[in-house]
Amino acid sequence: xEDIEKPFETKELTISMGPQHPATHGVLRLLLTLQGENVIKxxxxxxxxxxxxxxxxxxKTYFAALPLTDRLDYISSMNNNVGYVVAVEKLxxxxxxxxxxxIRTILAEMGRLSSHIVWLGTHVLDxxxxxxxxxxxxxxxxxxxxxxxxxxxxxxxxFPRVGGIRNDISQEFLDQLYAFVLDFPSKMxxxxxxxxxxxIWKERTVDIGIISLEEAVNWGLTGGTLRGSGSDYDxxxxxxxxxxxxxxxxxxxxxxxxxxxxYLVRVGEMRQAIRxxxxxxxxxxxxxxxxxxxxxxxxxxxxxxxDMEHLIHQFILITKGPTVPEGEIYVGSEVPKGxxxxxxxxxxxxxxxxxxxxxxxxxHASALPRLxxxxxxxxxxxxxxxxxxxxGECDR
Amino acid sequence: MxxxxxxxxxxxxxxxxxxxxxxxxxxxSVTLRKGKIVEIGRxxxxxPDLYFDYLVDLCGADYLGKKDVRFxxxxxxxxxxxxxxxxxxxEVPENDARIDSVMPVWIGVNWHERECYDMYGIVFAGHPDxxxxxLPEDWEGYPLRKDYPLKGPAQEWSGFLDVLDxxxxxxxxxxxx
Numbered sequence: 001x002e003d004i005e006k007p008f009e010t011k012e013l014t015i016s017m018g019p020q021h022p023a024t025h026g027v028l029r030l031l032l033t034l035q036g037e038n039v040i041k042x043x044x045x046x047x048x049x050x051x052x053x054x055x056x057x058x059x060k061t062y063f064a065a066l067p068l069t070d071r072l073d074y075i076s077s078m079n080n081n082v083g084y085v086v087a088v089e090k091l092x093x094x095x096x097x098x099x100x101x102x103i104r105t106i107l108a109e110m111g112r113l114s115s116h117i118v119w120l121g122t123h124v125l126d127x128x129x130x131x132x133x134x135x136x137x138x139x140x141x142x143x144x145x146x147x148x149x150x151x152x153x154x155x156x157x158x159f160p161r162v163g164g165i166r167n168d169i170s171q172e173f174l175d176q177l178y179a180f181v182l183d184f185p186s187k188m189x190x191x192x193x194x195x196x197x198x199x200i201w202k203e204r205t206v207d208i209g210i211i212s213l214e215e216a217v218n219w220g221l222t223g224g225t226l227r228g229s230g231s232d233y234d235x236x237x238x239x240x241x242x243x244x245x246x247x248x249x250x251x252x253x254x255x256x257x258x259x260x261x262x263y264l265v266r267v268g269e270m271r272q273a274i275r276x277x278x279x280x281x282x283x284x285x286x287x288x289x290x291x292x293x294x295x296x297x298x299x300x301x302x303x304x305x306x307d308m309e310h311l312i313h314q315f316i317l318i319t320k321g322p323t324v325p326e327g328e329i330y331v332g333s334e335v336p337k338g339x340x341x342x343x344x345x346x347x348x349x350x351x352x353x354x355x356x357x358x359x360x361x362x363x364h365a366s367a368l369p370r371l372x373x374x375x376x377x378x379x380x381x382x383x384x385x386x387x388x389x390x391x392g393e394c395d396r
Numbered sequence: 397m398x399x400x401x402x403x404x405x406x407x408x409x410x411x412x413x414x415x416x417x418x419x420x421x422x423x424x425s426v427t428l429r430k431g432k433i434v435e436i437g438r439x440x441x442x443x444p445d446l447y448f449d450y451l452v453d454l455c456g457a458d459y460l461g462k463k464d465v466r467f468x469x470x471x472x473x474x475x476x477x478x479x480x481x482x483x484x485x486x487e488v489p490e491n492d493a494r495i496d497s498v499m500p501v502w503i504g505v506n507w508h509e510r511e512c513y514d515m516y517g518i519v520f521a522g523h524p525d526x527x528x529x530x531l532p533e534d535w536e537g538y539p540l541r542k543d544y545p546l547k548g549p550a551q552e553w554s555g556f557l558d559v560l561d562x563x564x565x566x567x568x569x570x571x572x573x
Contacts, residue, residue: 046529046530047528047529047530047531047532050530050531052539054515054540055539055540055544055546056546059546090421091421093421214449217449217450217476218449218502218503218504219503219504220450220451220452220502220504220505221504231476233450233476238476238479327420327421328420328423328425328483329420329421329423330423330452330453330472330483332452339452341452341453341472343453343455343470343472345457347462353462354455354457354458356453356455356470358452358453358455358472362507362508362511363504363507363508365507366504366506366507367504395530396530
């Protein structure tokens with residue numbers, strides 16, 4: 001009897017979660033020190049996907065570095081492209097025409113939808129619900145099909161260009177997208193019926209991984225992860241780029257800063273994305289899709305194939321690059337994960353002297369110990385899902 | 397507050413530290429000496445009408461052969477409450493590549509400083525856990541320095557050579573049984 005009354009002896013155990021673990025969303029390795037089921041210490045290890053994108057970007061011209069940004073956050077490459085070209089346009093001092101801005105806004109919101117669908121699917125899958133994942137992937141297929149329709153690629157699109165977009169979009173594309181936009185809210189209702197008020201889901205997420213507003217800002221969290229704590233900081237509202245100042249949308253804000261609020265914020269963002277796309281399609285202006293700035297934008301492809309001057313022009317721009325004013329600039333953009341920023345130092349040549357990528361996933365991964373320590377090991381999974389990281393962007 | 401006004405405030409408060417103020421496309425960068433960076437950070441963070449609560453980004457930059465002082469550490473600051481931004485840059489010479497860590501002010505700078513150390517070899521004094529973050533611990537050299545070759549070091553990283561050795565060894569076995 002005495003033996004049973006004595007409390008169980010536990011000793012500290014250090015385990016390595018990842019880098020090949022299905023719930024770490026890529027190649028994230030967490031070194032967890034456990035006391036029973038409690039996490040005492042959590043040390044994230046990243047860098048398995050480091051490809052030196054900053055170094056490569058410094059050795060390429062501004063146009064040639066665009067495809068590198070696809071490989072940052074490979075789930076929403078369209079948003080990275082848009083963020084990159086917006087930053088380069090500001091450095092060059094040119095502006096895209098209205099139609100291109102609207103189309104880029106549509107595409108960025110489609111990218112946000114597809115990324116949030118993956119987040120929703122995998123996050124609930126990690127916690128134990130398989131059905132929403134399977135349903136959500138169907139909707140994502142439709143978005144990827146639409147991407148394929150305009151540029152031929154499904155994931156690494158490289159469609160926007162400095163000064164506009166590569167080519168105009170067709171009426172057929174708009175029709176199909178509009179039909180999708182009308183249909184999608186009912187699908188959202190389906191997903192939410194499965195998850196939002198589900199008792200198991202709430203028990204796994206409510207009051208898990210709480211972070212207060214001051215602390216979240218101090219940690220540098222952005223995007224849905226920050227807004228779950230009650231801030232309304234959204235780059236689309238604070239520094240409007242493209243057509244975001246011409247469309248009407250709300251920024252969903254949470255209250256408690258736990259996993260559940262972050263979930264509600266992102267689900268709200270998906271509904272807002274639908275609203276933005278709908279407004280953009282309805283108000284899409286006519287006109288050119290490439291800025292009239294021949295010194296800074298690539299010539300139209302059909303002219304390059306026909307005309308010697310355009311061919312020479314294209315050759316010079318791609319190999320030598322444009323003549324850029326000297327200076328330095330930081331431009332942020334709201335990608336599904338948070339604030340993606342590009343910092344360029346230009347020395348007057350066609351290549352950036354310094355190209356820096358401020359990636360949200362990197363900061364969010366660094367905050368994992370803050371969220372996980374003191375909790376249970378099962379909550380580690382919930383926390384990884386809720387901060388929505390992609391390791392390609394984290395490691396660059 | 398307008399960014400140039402903030403730069404003026406900074407100049408008033410730290411007249412000896414501010415070296416240069418520049419504006420480009422509406423963004424202001426203030427170049428500083430590195431000595432009092434934590435004090436300056438605290439001033440920018442705590443002063444009620446400045447209140448830079450959000451450190452957007454920290455990164456290094458290498459101006460080999462372009463400027464007298466080789467390295468710069470660049471801080472991008474933003475105030476969510478007042479909606480103003482500022483960029484401050486601290487000059488770090490090559491022969492004394494050390495600067496104080498601003499982690500006491502903005503805790504989120506943790507991994508940014510580690511990355512800067514990883515890529516440029518700038519040591520952040522007072523950082524609690526200054527290890528390489530993206531590259532392996534036993535990596536030699538600092539890749540984002542301008543004198544580091546783009547195609548990588550001439551000598552392959554020892555960890556990769558280990559893997560190659562091991563794969564050679566495993567090829568001797570007949571896995572089919």
